Amino acid sequence: MQVDDQDRRLLRQYQADPSLSAAALAERAGMTRASAWRRLERMQAAGIITGLRGVIDWRALGYGVEVSLRLTLDKSQASAFDTVIARARDIPEVIEIQTFLGRVDLRLSVIARDMHHYQELYKTRILTLPHIAEIEALMQVATIKQDESLPL
Template sequence: MIDLDDTDRALLRALAEDATQSAGALGRRLGLSQPAAWRRIRRMEEAGVIAGRRLVVDRAALGFGVTVFLGVKLATKGRVSLEDFERAVTAIPEVQVVQHVLGLFDYRLRVVARDIADFERVLRRRIMTLPGVGQVEANVLLTEEKRPGPLG
């Protein structure tokens, strides 16, 4: 574990807002030199605090207007391995996130589709045919807002 000071946390917040900012721009924003900002970022990357930088895609702009969270309970845990289910579900392009969870369901999936009819097609033809799928519960995303994380 790495000790982070207030400047490190400010750098993380700034990168969380826009990870494309240069070390020079971040330094100017936080009162650091470009090399000092770069060294701090590099130290956090090497320590695993910064695990990568991701591209955020506007799914609606690409024609994927529906997001559905699926709770999936496996029917036959003994006969179908979790790895078989995970391997099969991650091969479905509309499934954006696969989370193995504790609770009523075994998995939580984030699925995107063009519309409800497209989601129904994905559900019937792809998800319900996966090995071991038993009970499924769908929750359609209505709105989503980004909330400040633990550093906010």
């Protein structure tokens, strides 16, 4: 699907505040409500807009530690990736899983209430994951930029 300048204007407004009504989005994007609604529906059908979601600050819920774990797997078994990913998905404190090409195979983003909680998670849940050859832990100190908005 081709995205034109009007679509981009509409997407910028939608990205800034997805809770706005179609009428408010249309007004901010400088188009009619019907046109805005049709464009939004078309972009949803095309998979450009994939949904509306609530973003919860995990720090506000008592989680104070985030650790990025870089995993290198023992890939001698063909199912290593699938097995580790399936098991990591079952750990509620793993909030993100990424796969890579190169020396690092997976990255897990893990949150914990405090260092004691993290150490417990690490010993009982992370180290018990199968096929791990190497783990490198990176403790997050500060988030400098976290922006899910696209440059439209």
